[in-house]
Amino acid sequence: MKIAKQAAVVGIGATPYYRRGESHPQTFNELICKAIINATEDAGLSVKDIDGFSYYSFGTDTGLLMESLGIPEVRYSSMVSGGGGGSVGAVQNAAMAVATGAANVVVVPFCMQQPTGKRYGSIMSQIDPTPDKAFFMAGGLVGPGHFFAMLAKRHMHQYGTRREAFCEVAMSTRENAITRPGARFQKALTKEEYFAGPMIADPLCRYDFCLENDIAGALVITSAERAKDLKQRPAYVLNGEQGGRREWGRSIAWMNMPDEYFASAGHASIAKHLYADVGITAADVDVALLYDHFSPMVVMQLEDYGFCARGEGGAFVEDGNIRFKGGSIPVNTHGGNLSEAYAVGITHMIEGVQQIRGTATNQVKDAEIALVTGGPASLPVSGLLLSR
């Protein structure tokens, strides 16, 4: 994408981070509106200034939002296809919209609210049967963890990755959540607790799974020109990329990836374009907010994004490289999906902006470039670089 620093995230907002199902009786639309109001106030803008919406993972209804918020006119409304893989692609779309003049103030909203009695962790048992899904549904793959466990198992086989690496992801992420206001888990996790945790889907134990929460969050994106006069230090959109390779394809819903892709996060091509377009390398990234629905997928993203070589993610993590304190590349400084909260990527985007502003709870000193990723998932997957 050739629009480096032409757009910026100027506002962030969210509701409280609720335990799953506990945001009721507030409605889905109500939660999103609250997040949008917070984000526009944070930016020093009015909701009436909003003239665009950029969604991901099924989004919501633009007309409904306009009814509740009194937004007079919208000139851009679009959505990245797929699920959590495309999350930060919505920021890329918003940046493109304001850089091209399609709209002036674009909001990326997201809300996750679980109906009582159902949970996201068993989502595959709630979807309608279709011919293409028959092959995995017949195998009893019910929750996302069941699928990603097979990628983790293959990574262990192919590269000798140990559960100790997954444990270090869980422990370091937990440590970051301890000081983070609103984080769901704030008690340190020990190695003993990790290894005593019940095995859910071998090799994934309880602590390798992310949380399930009710959260709405929103980002406000506008042009670099306008950003200069607003309340916050702008987090410029340095680059964004969405899509991915055929070899990754439907990934977990397909499982036909060749060797070099199967035990990966499917983000290698995203990383390549993300860096090359703006002439940087992984060494220039100061903080990485990596979509951590499952701890092994952090290890694989570190490889895809070039922080270490393919297959060396386990050792890289075990050596302490992703720690906020003393790591070579601090990862998920907000506590991530594993310990802060899970809402399909919006929490990572919020942390990315806070790191660039210099206001993060676990602030990486002088952070100039933040990497934020969408989920390792069926295509499209996505990556985003924010910068000062």
Added chain:
Amino acid sequence: MSTEVFAKAPPDELFQLEVDTWTQPYWDAAKNHQLKLPKCGDCQQYCELGASHCRHCLSQNISWVEHSGSGKVYSFTIIRFPVIPSLQDSVPYVPAVIELDGVDGLKLISNVVDAPLSEIDVGSAVSLRWHDREDGVSLPRFTLAK
């Protein structure tokens, strides 16, 4: 006394078969306990299961060739926790990705059943074991090869 735990299988009610033009031949063959794979009648390469075109040459001349079902475990997981109540009597079961002998570019998602958990590993040789459901659908599953 051995206390070896064996792999069970996911419950039938988890899944209802839906077919379309391009998956019908696979499931029809399964009813006759034949594992048939889509191969391009023009360029002779394996196609994606359920695809309407050969991704190599875009031909729609897809033929269905029988395979013995012998292969290897490419990866697997052991589901030990019943995330929904209907799994209660089915755990532990073993979803697996199966690499079939001599087949390049087409792996199957299935289950390894009726085998000691401790003996299932990446690379384990497997053979076909058909599962006939009450609704007339037959599923190819795998067990450790003798």
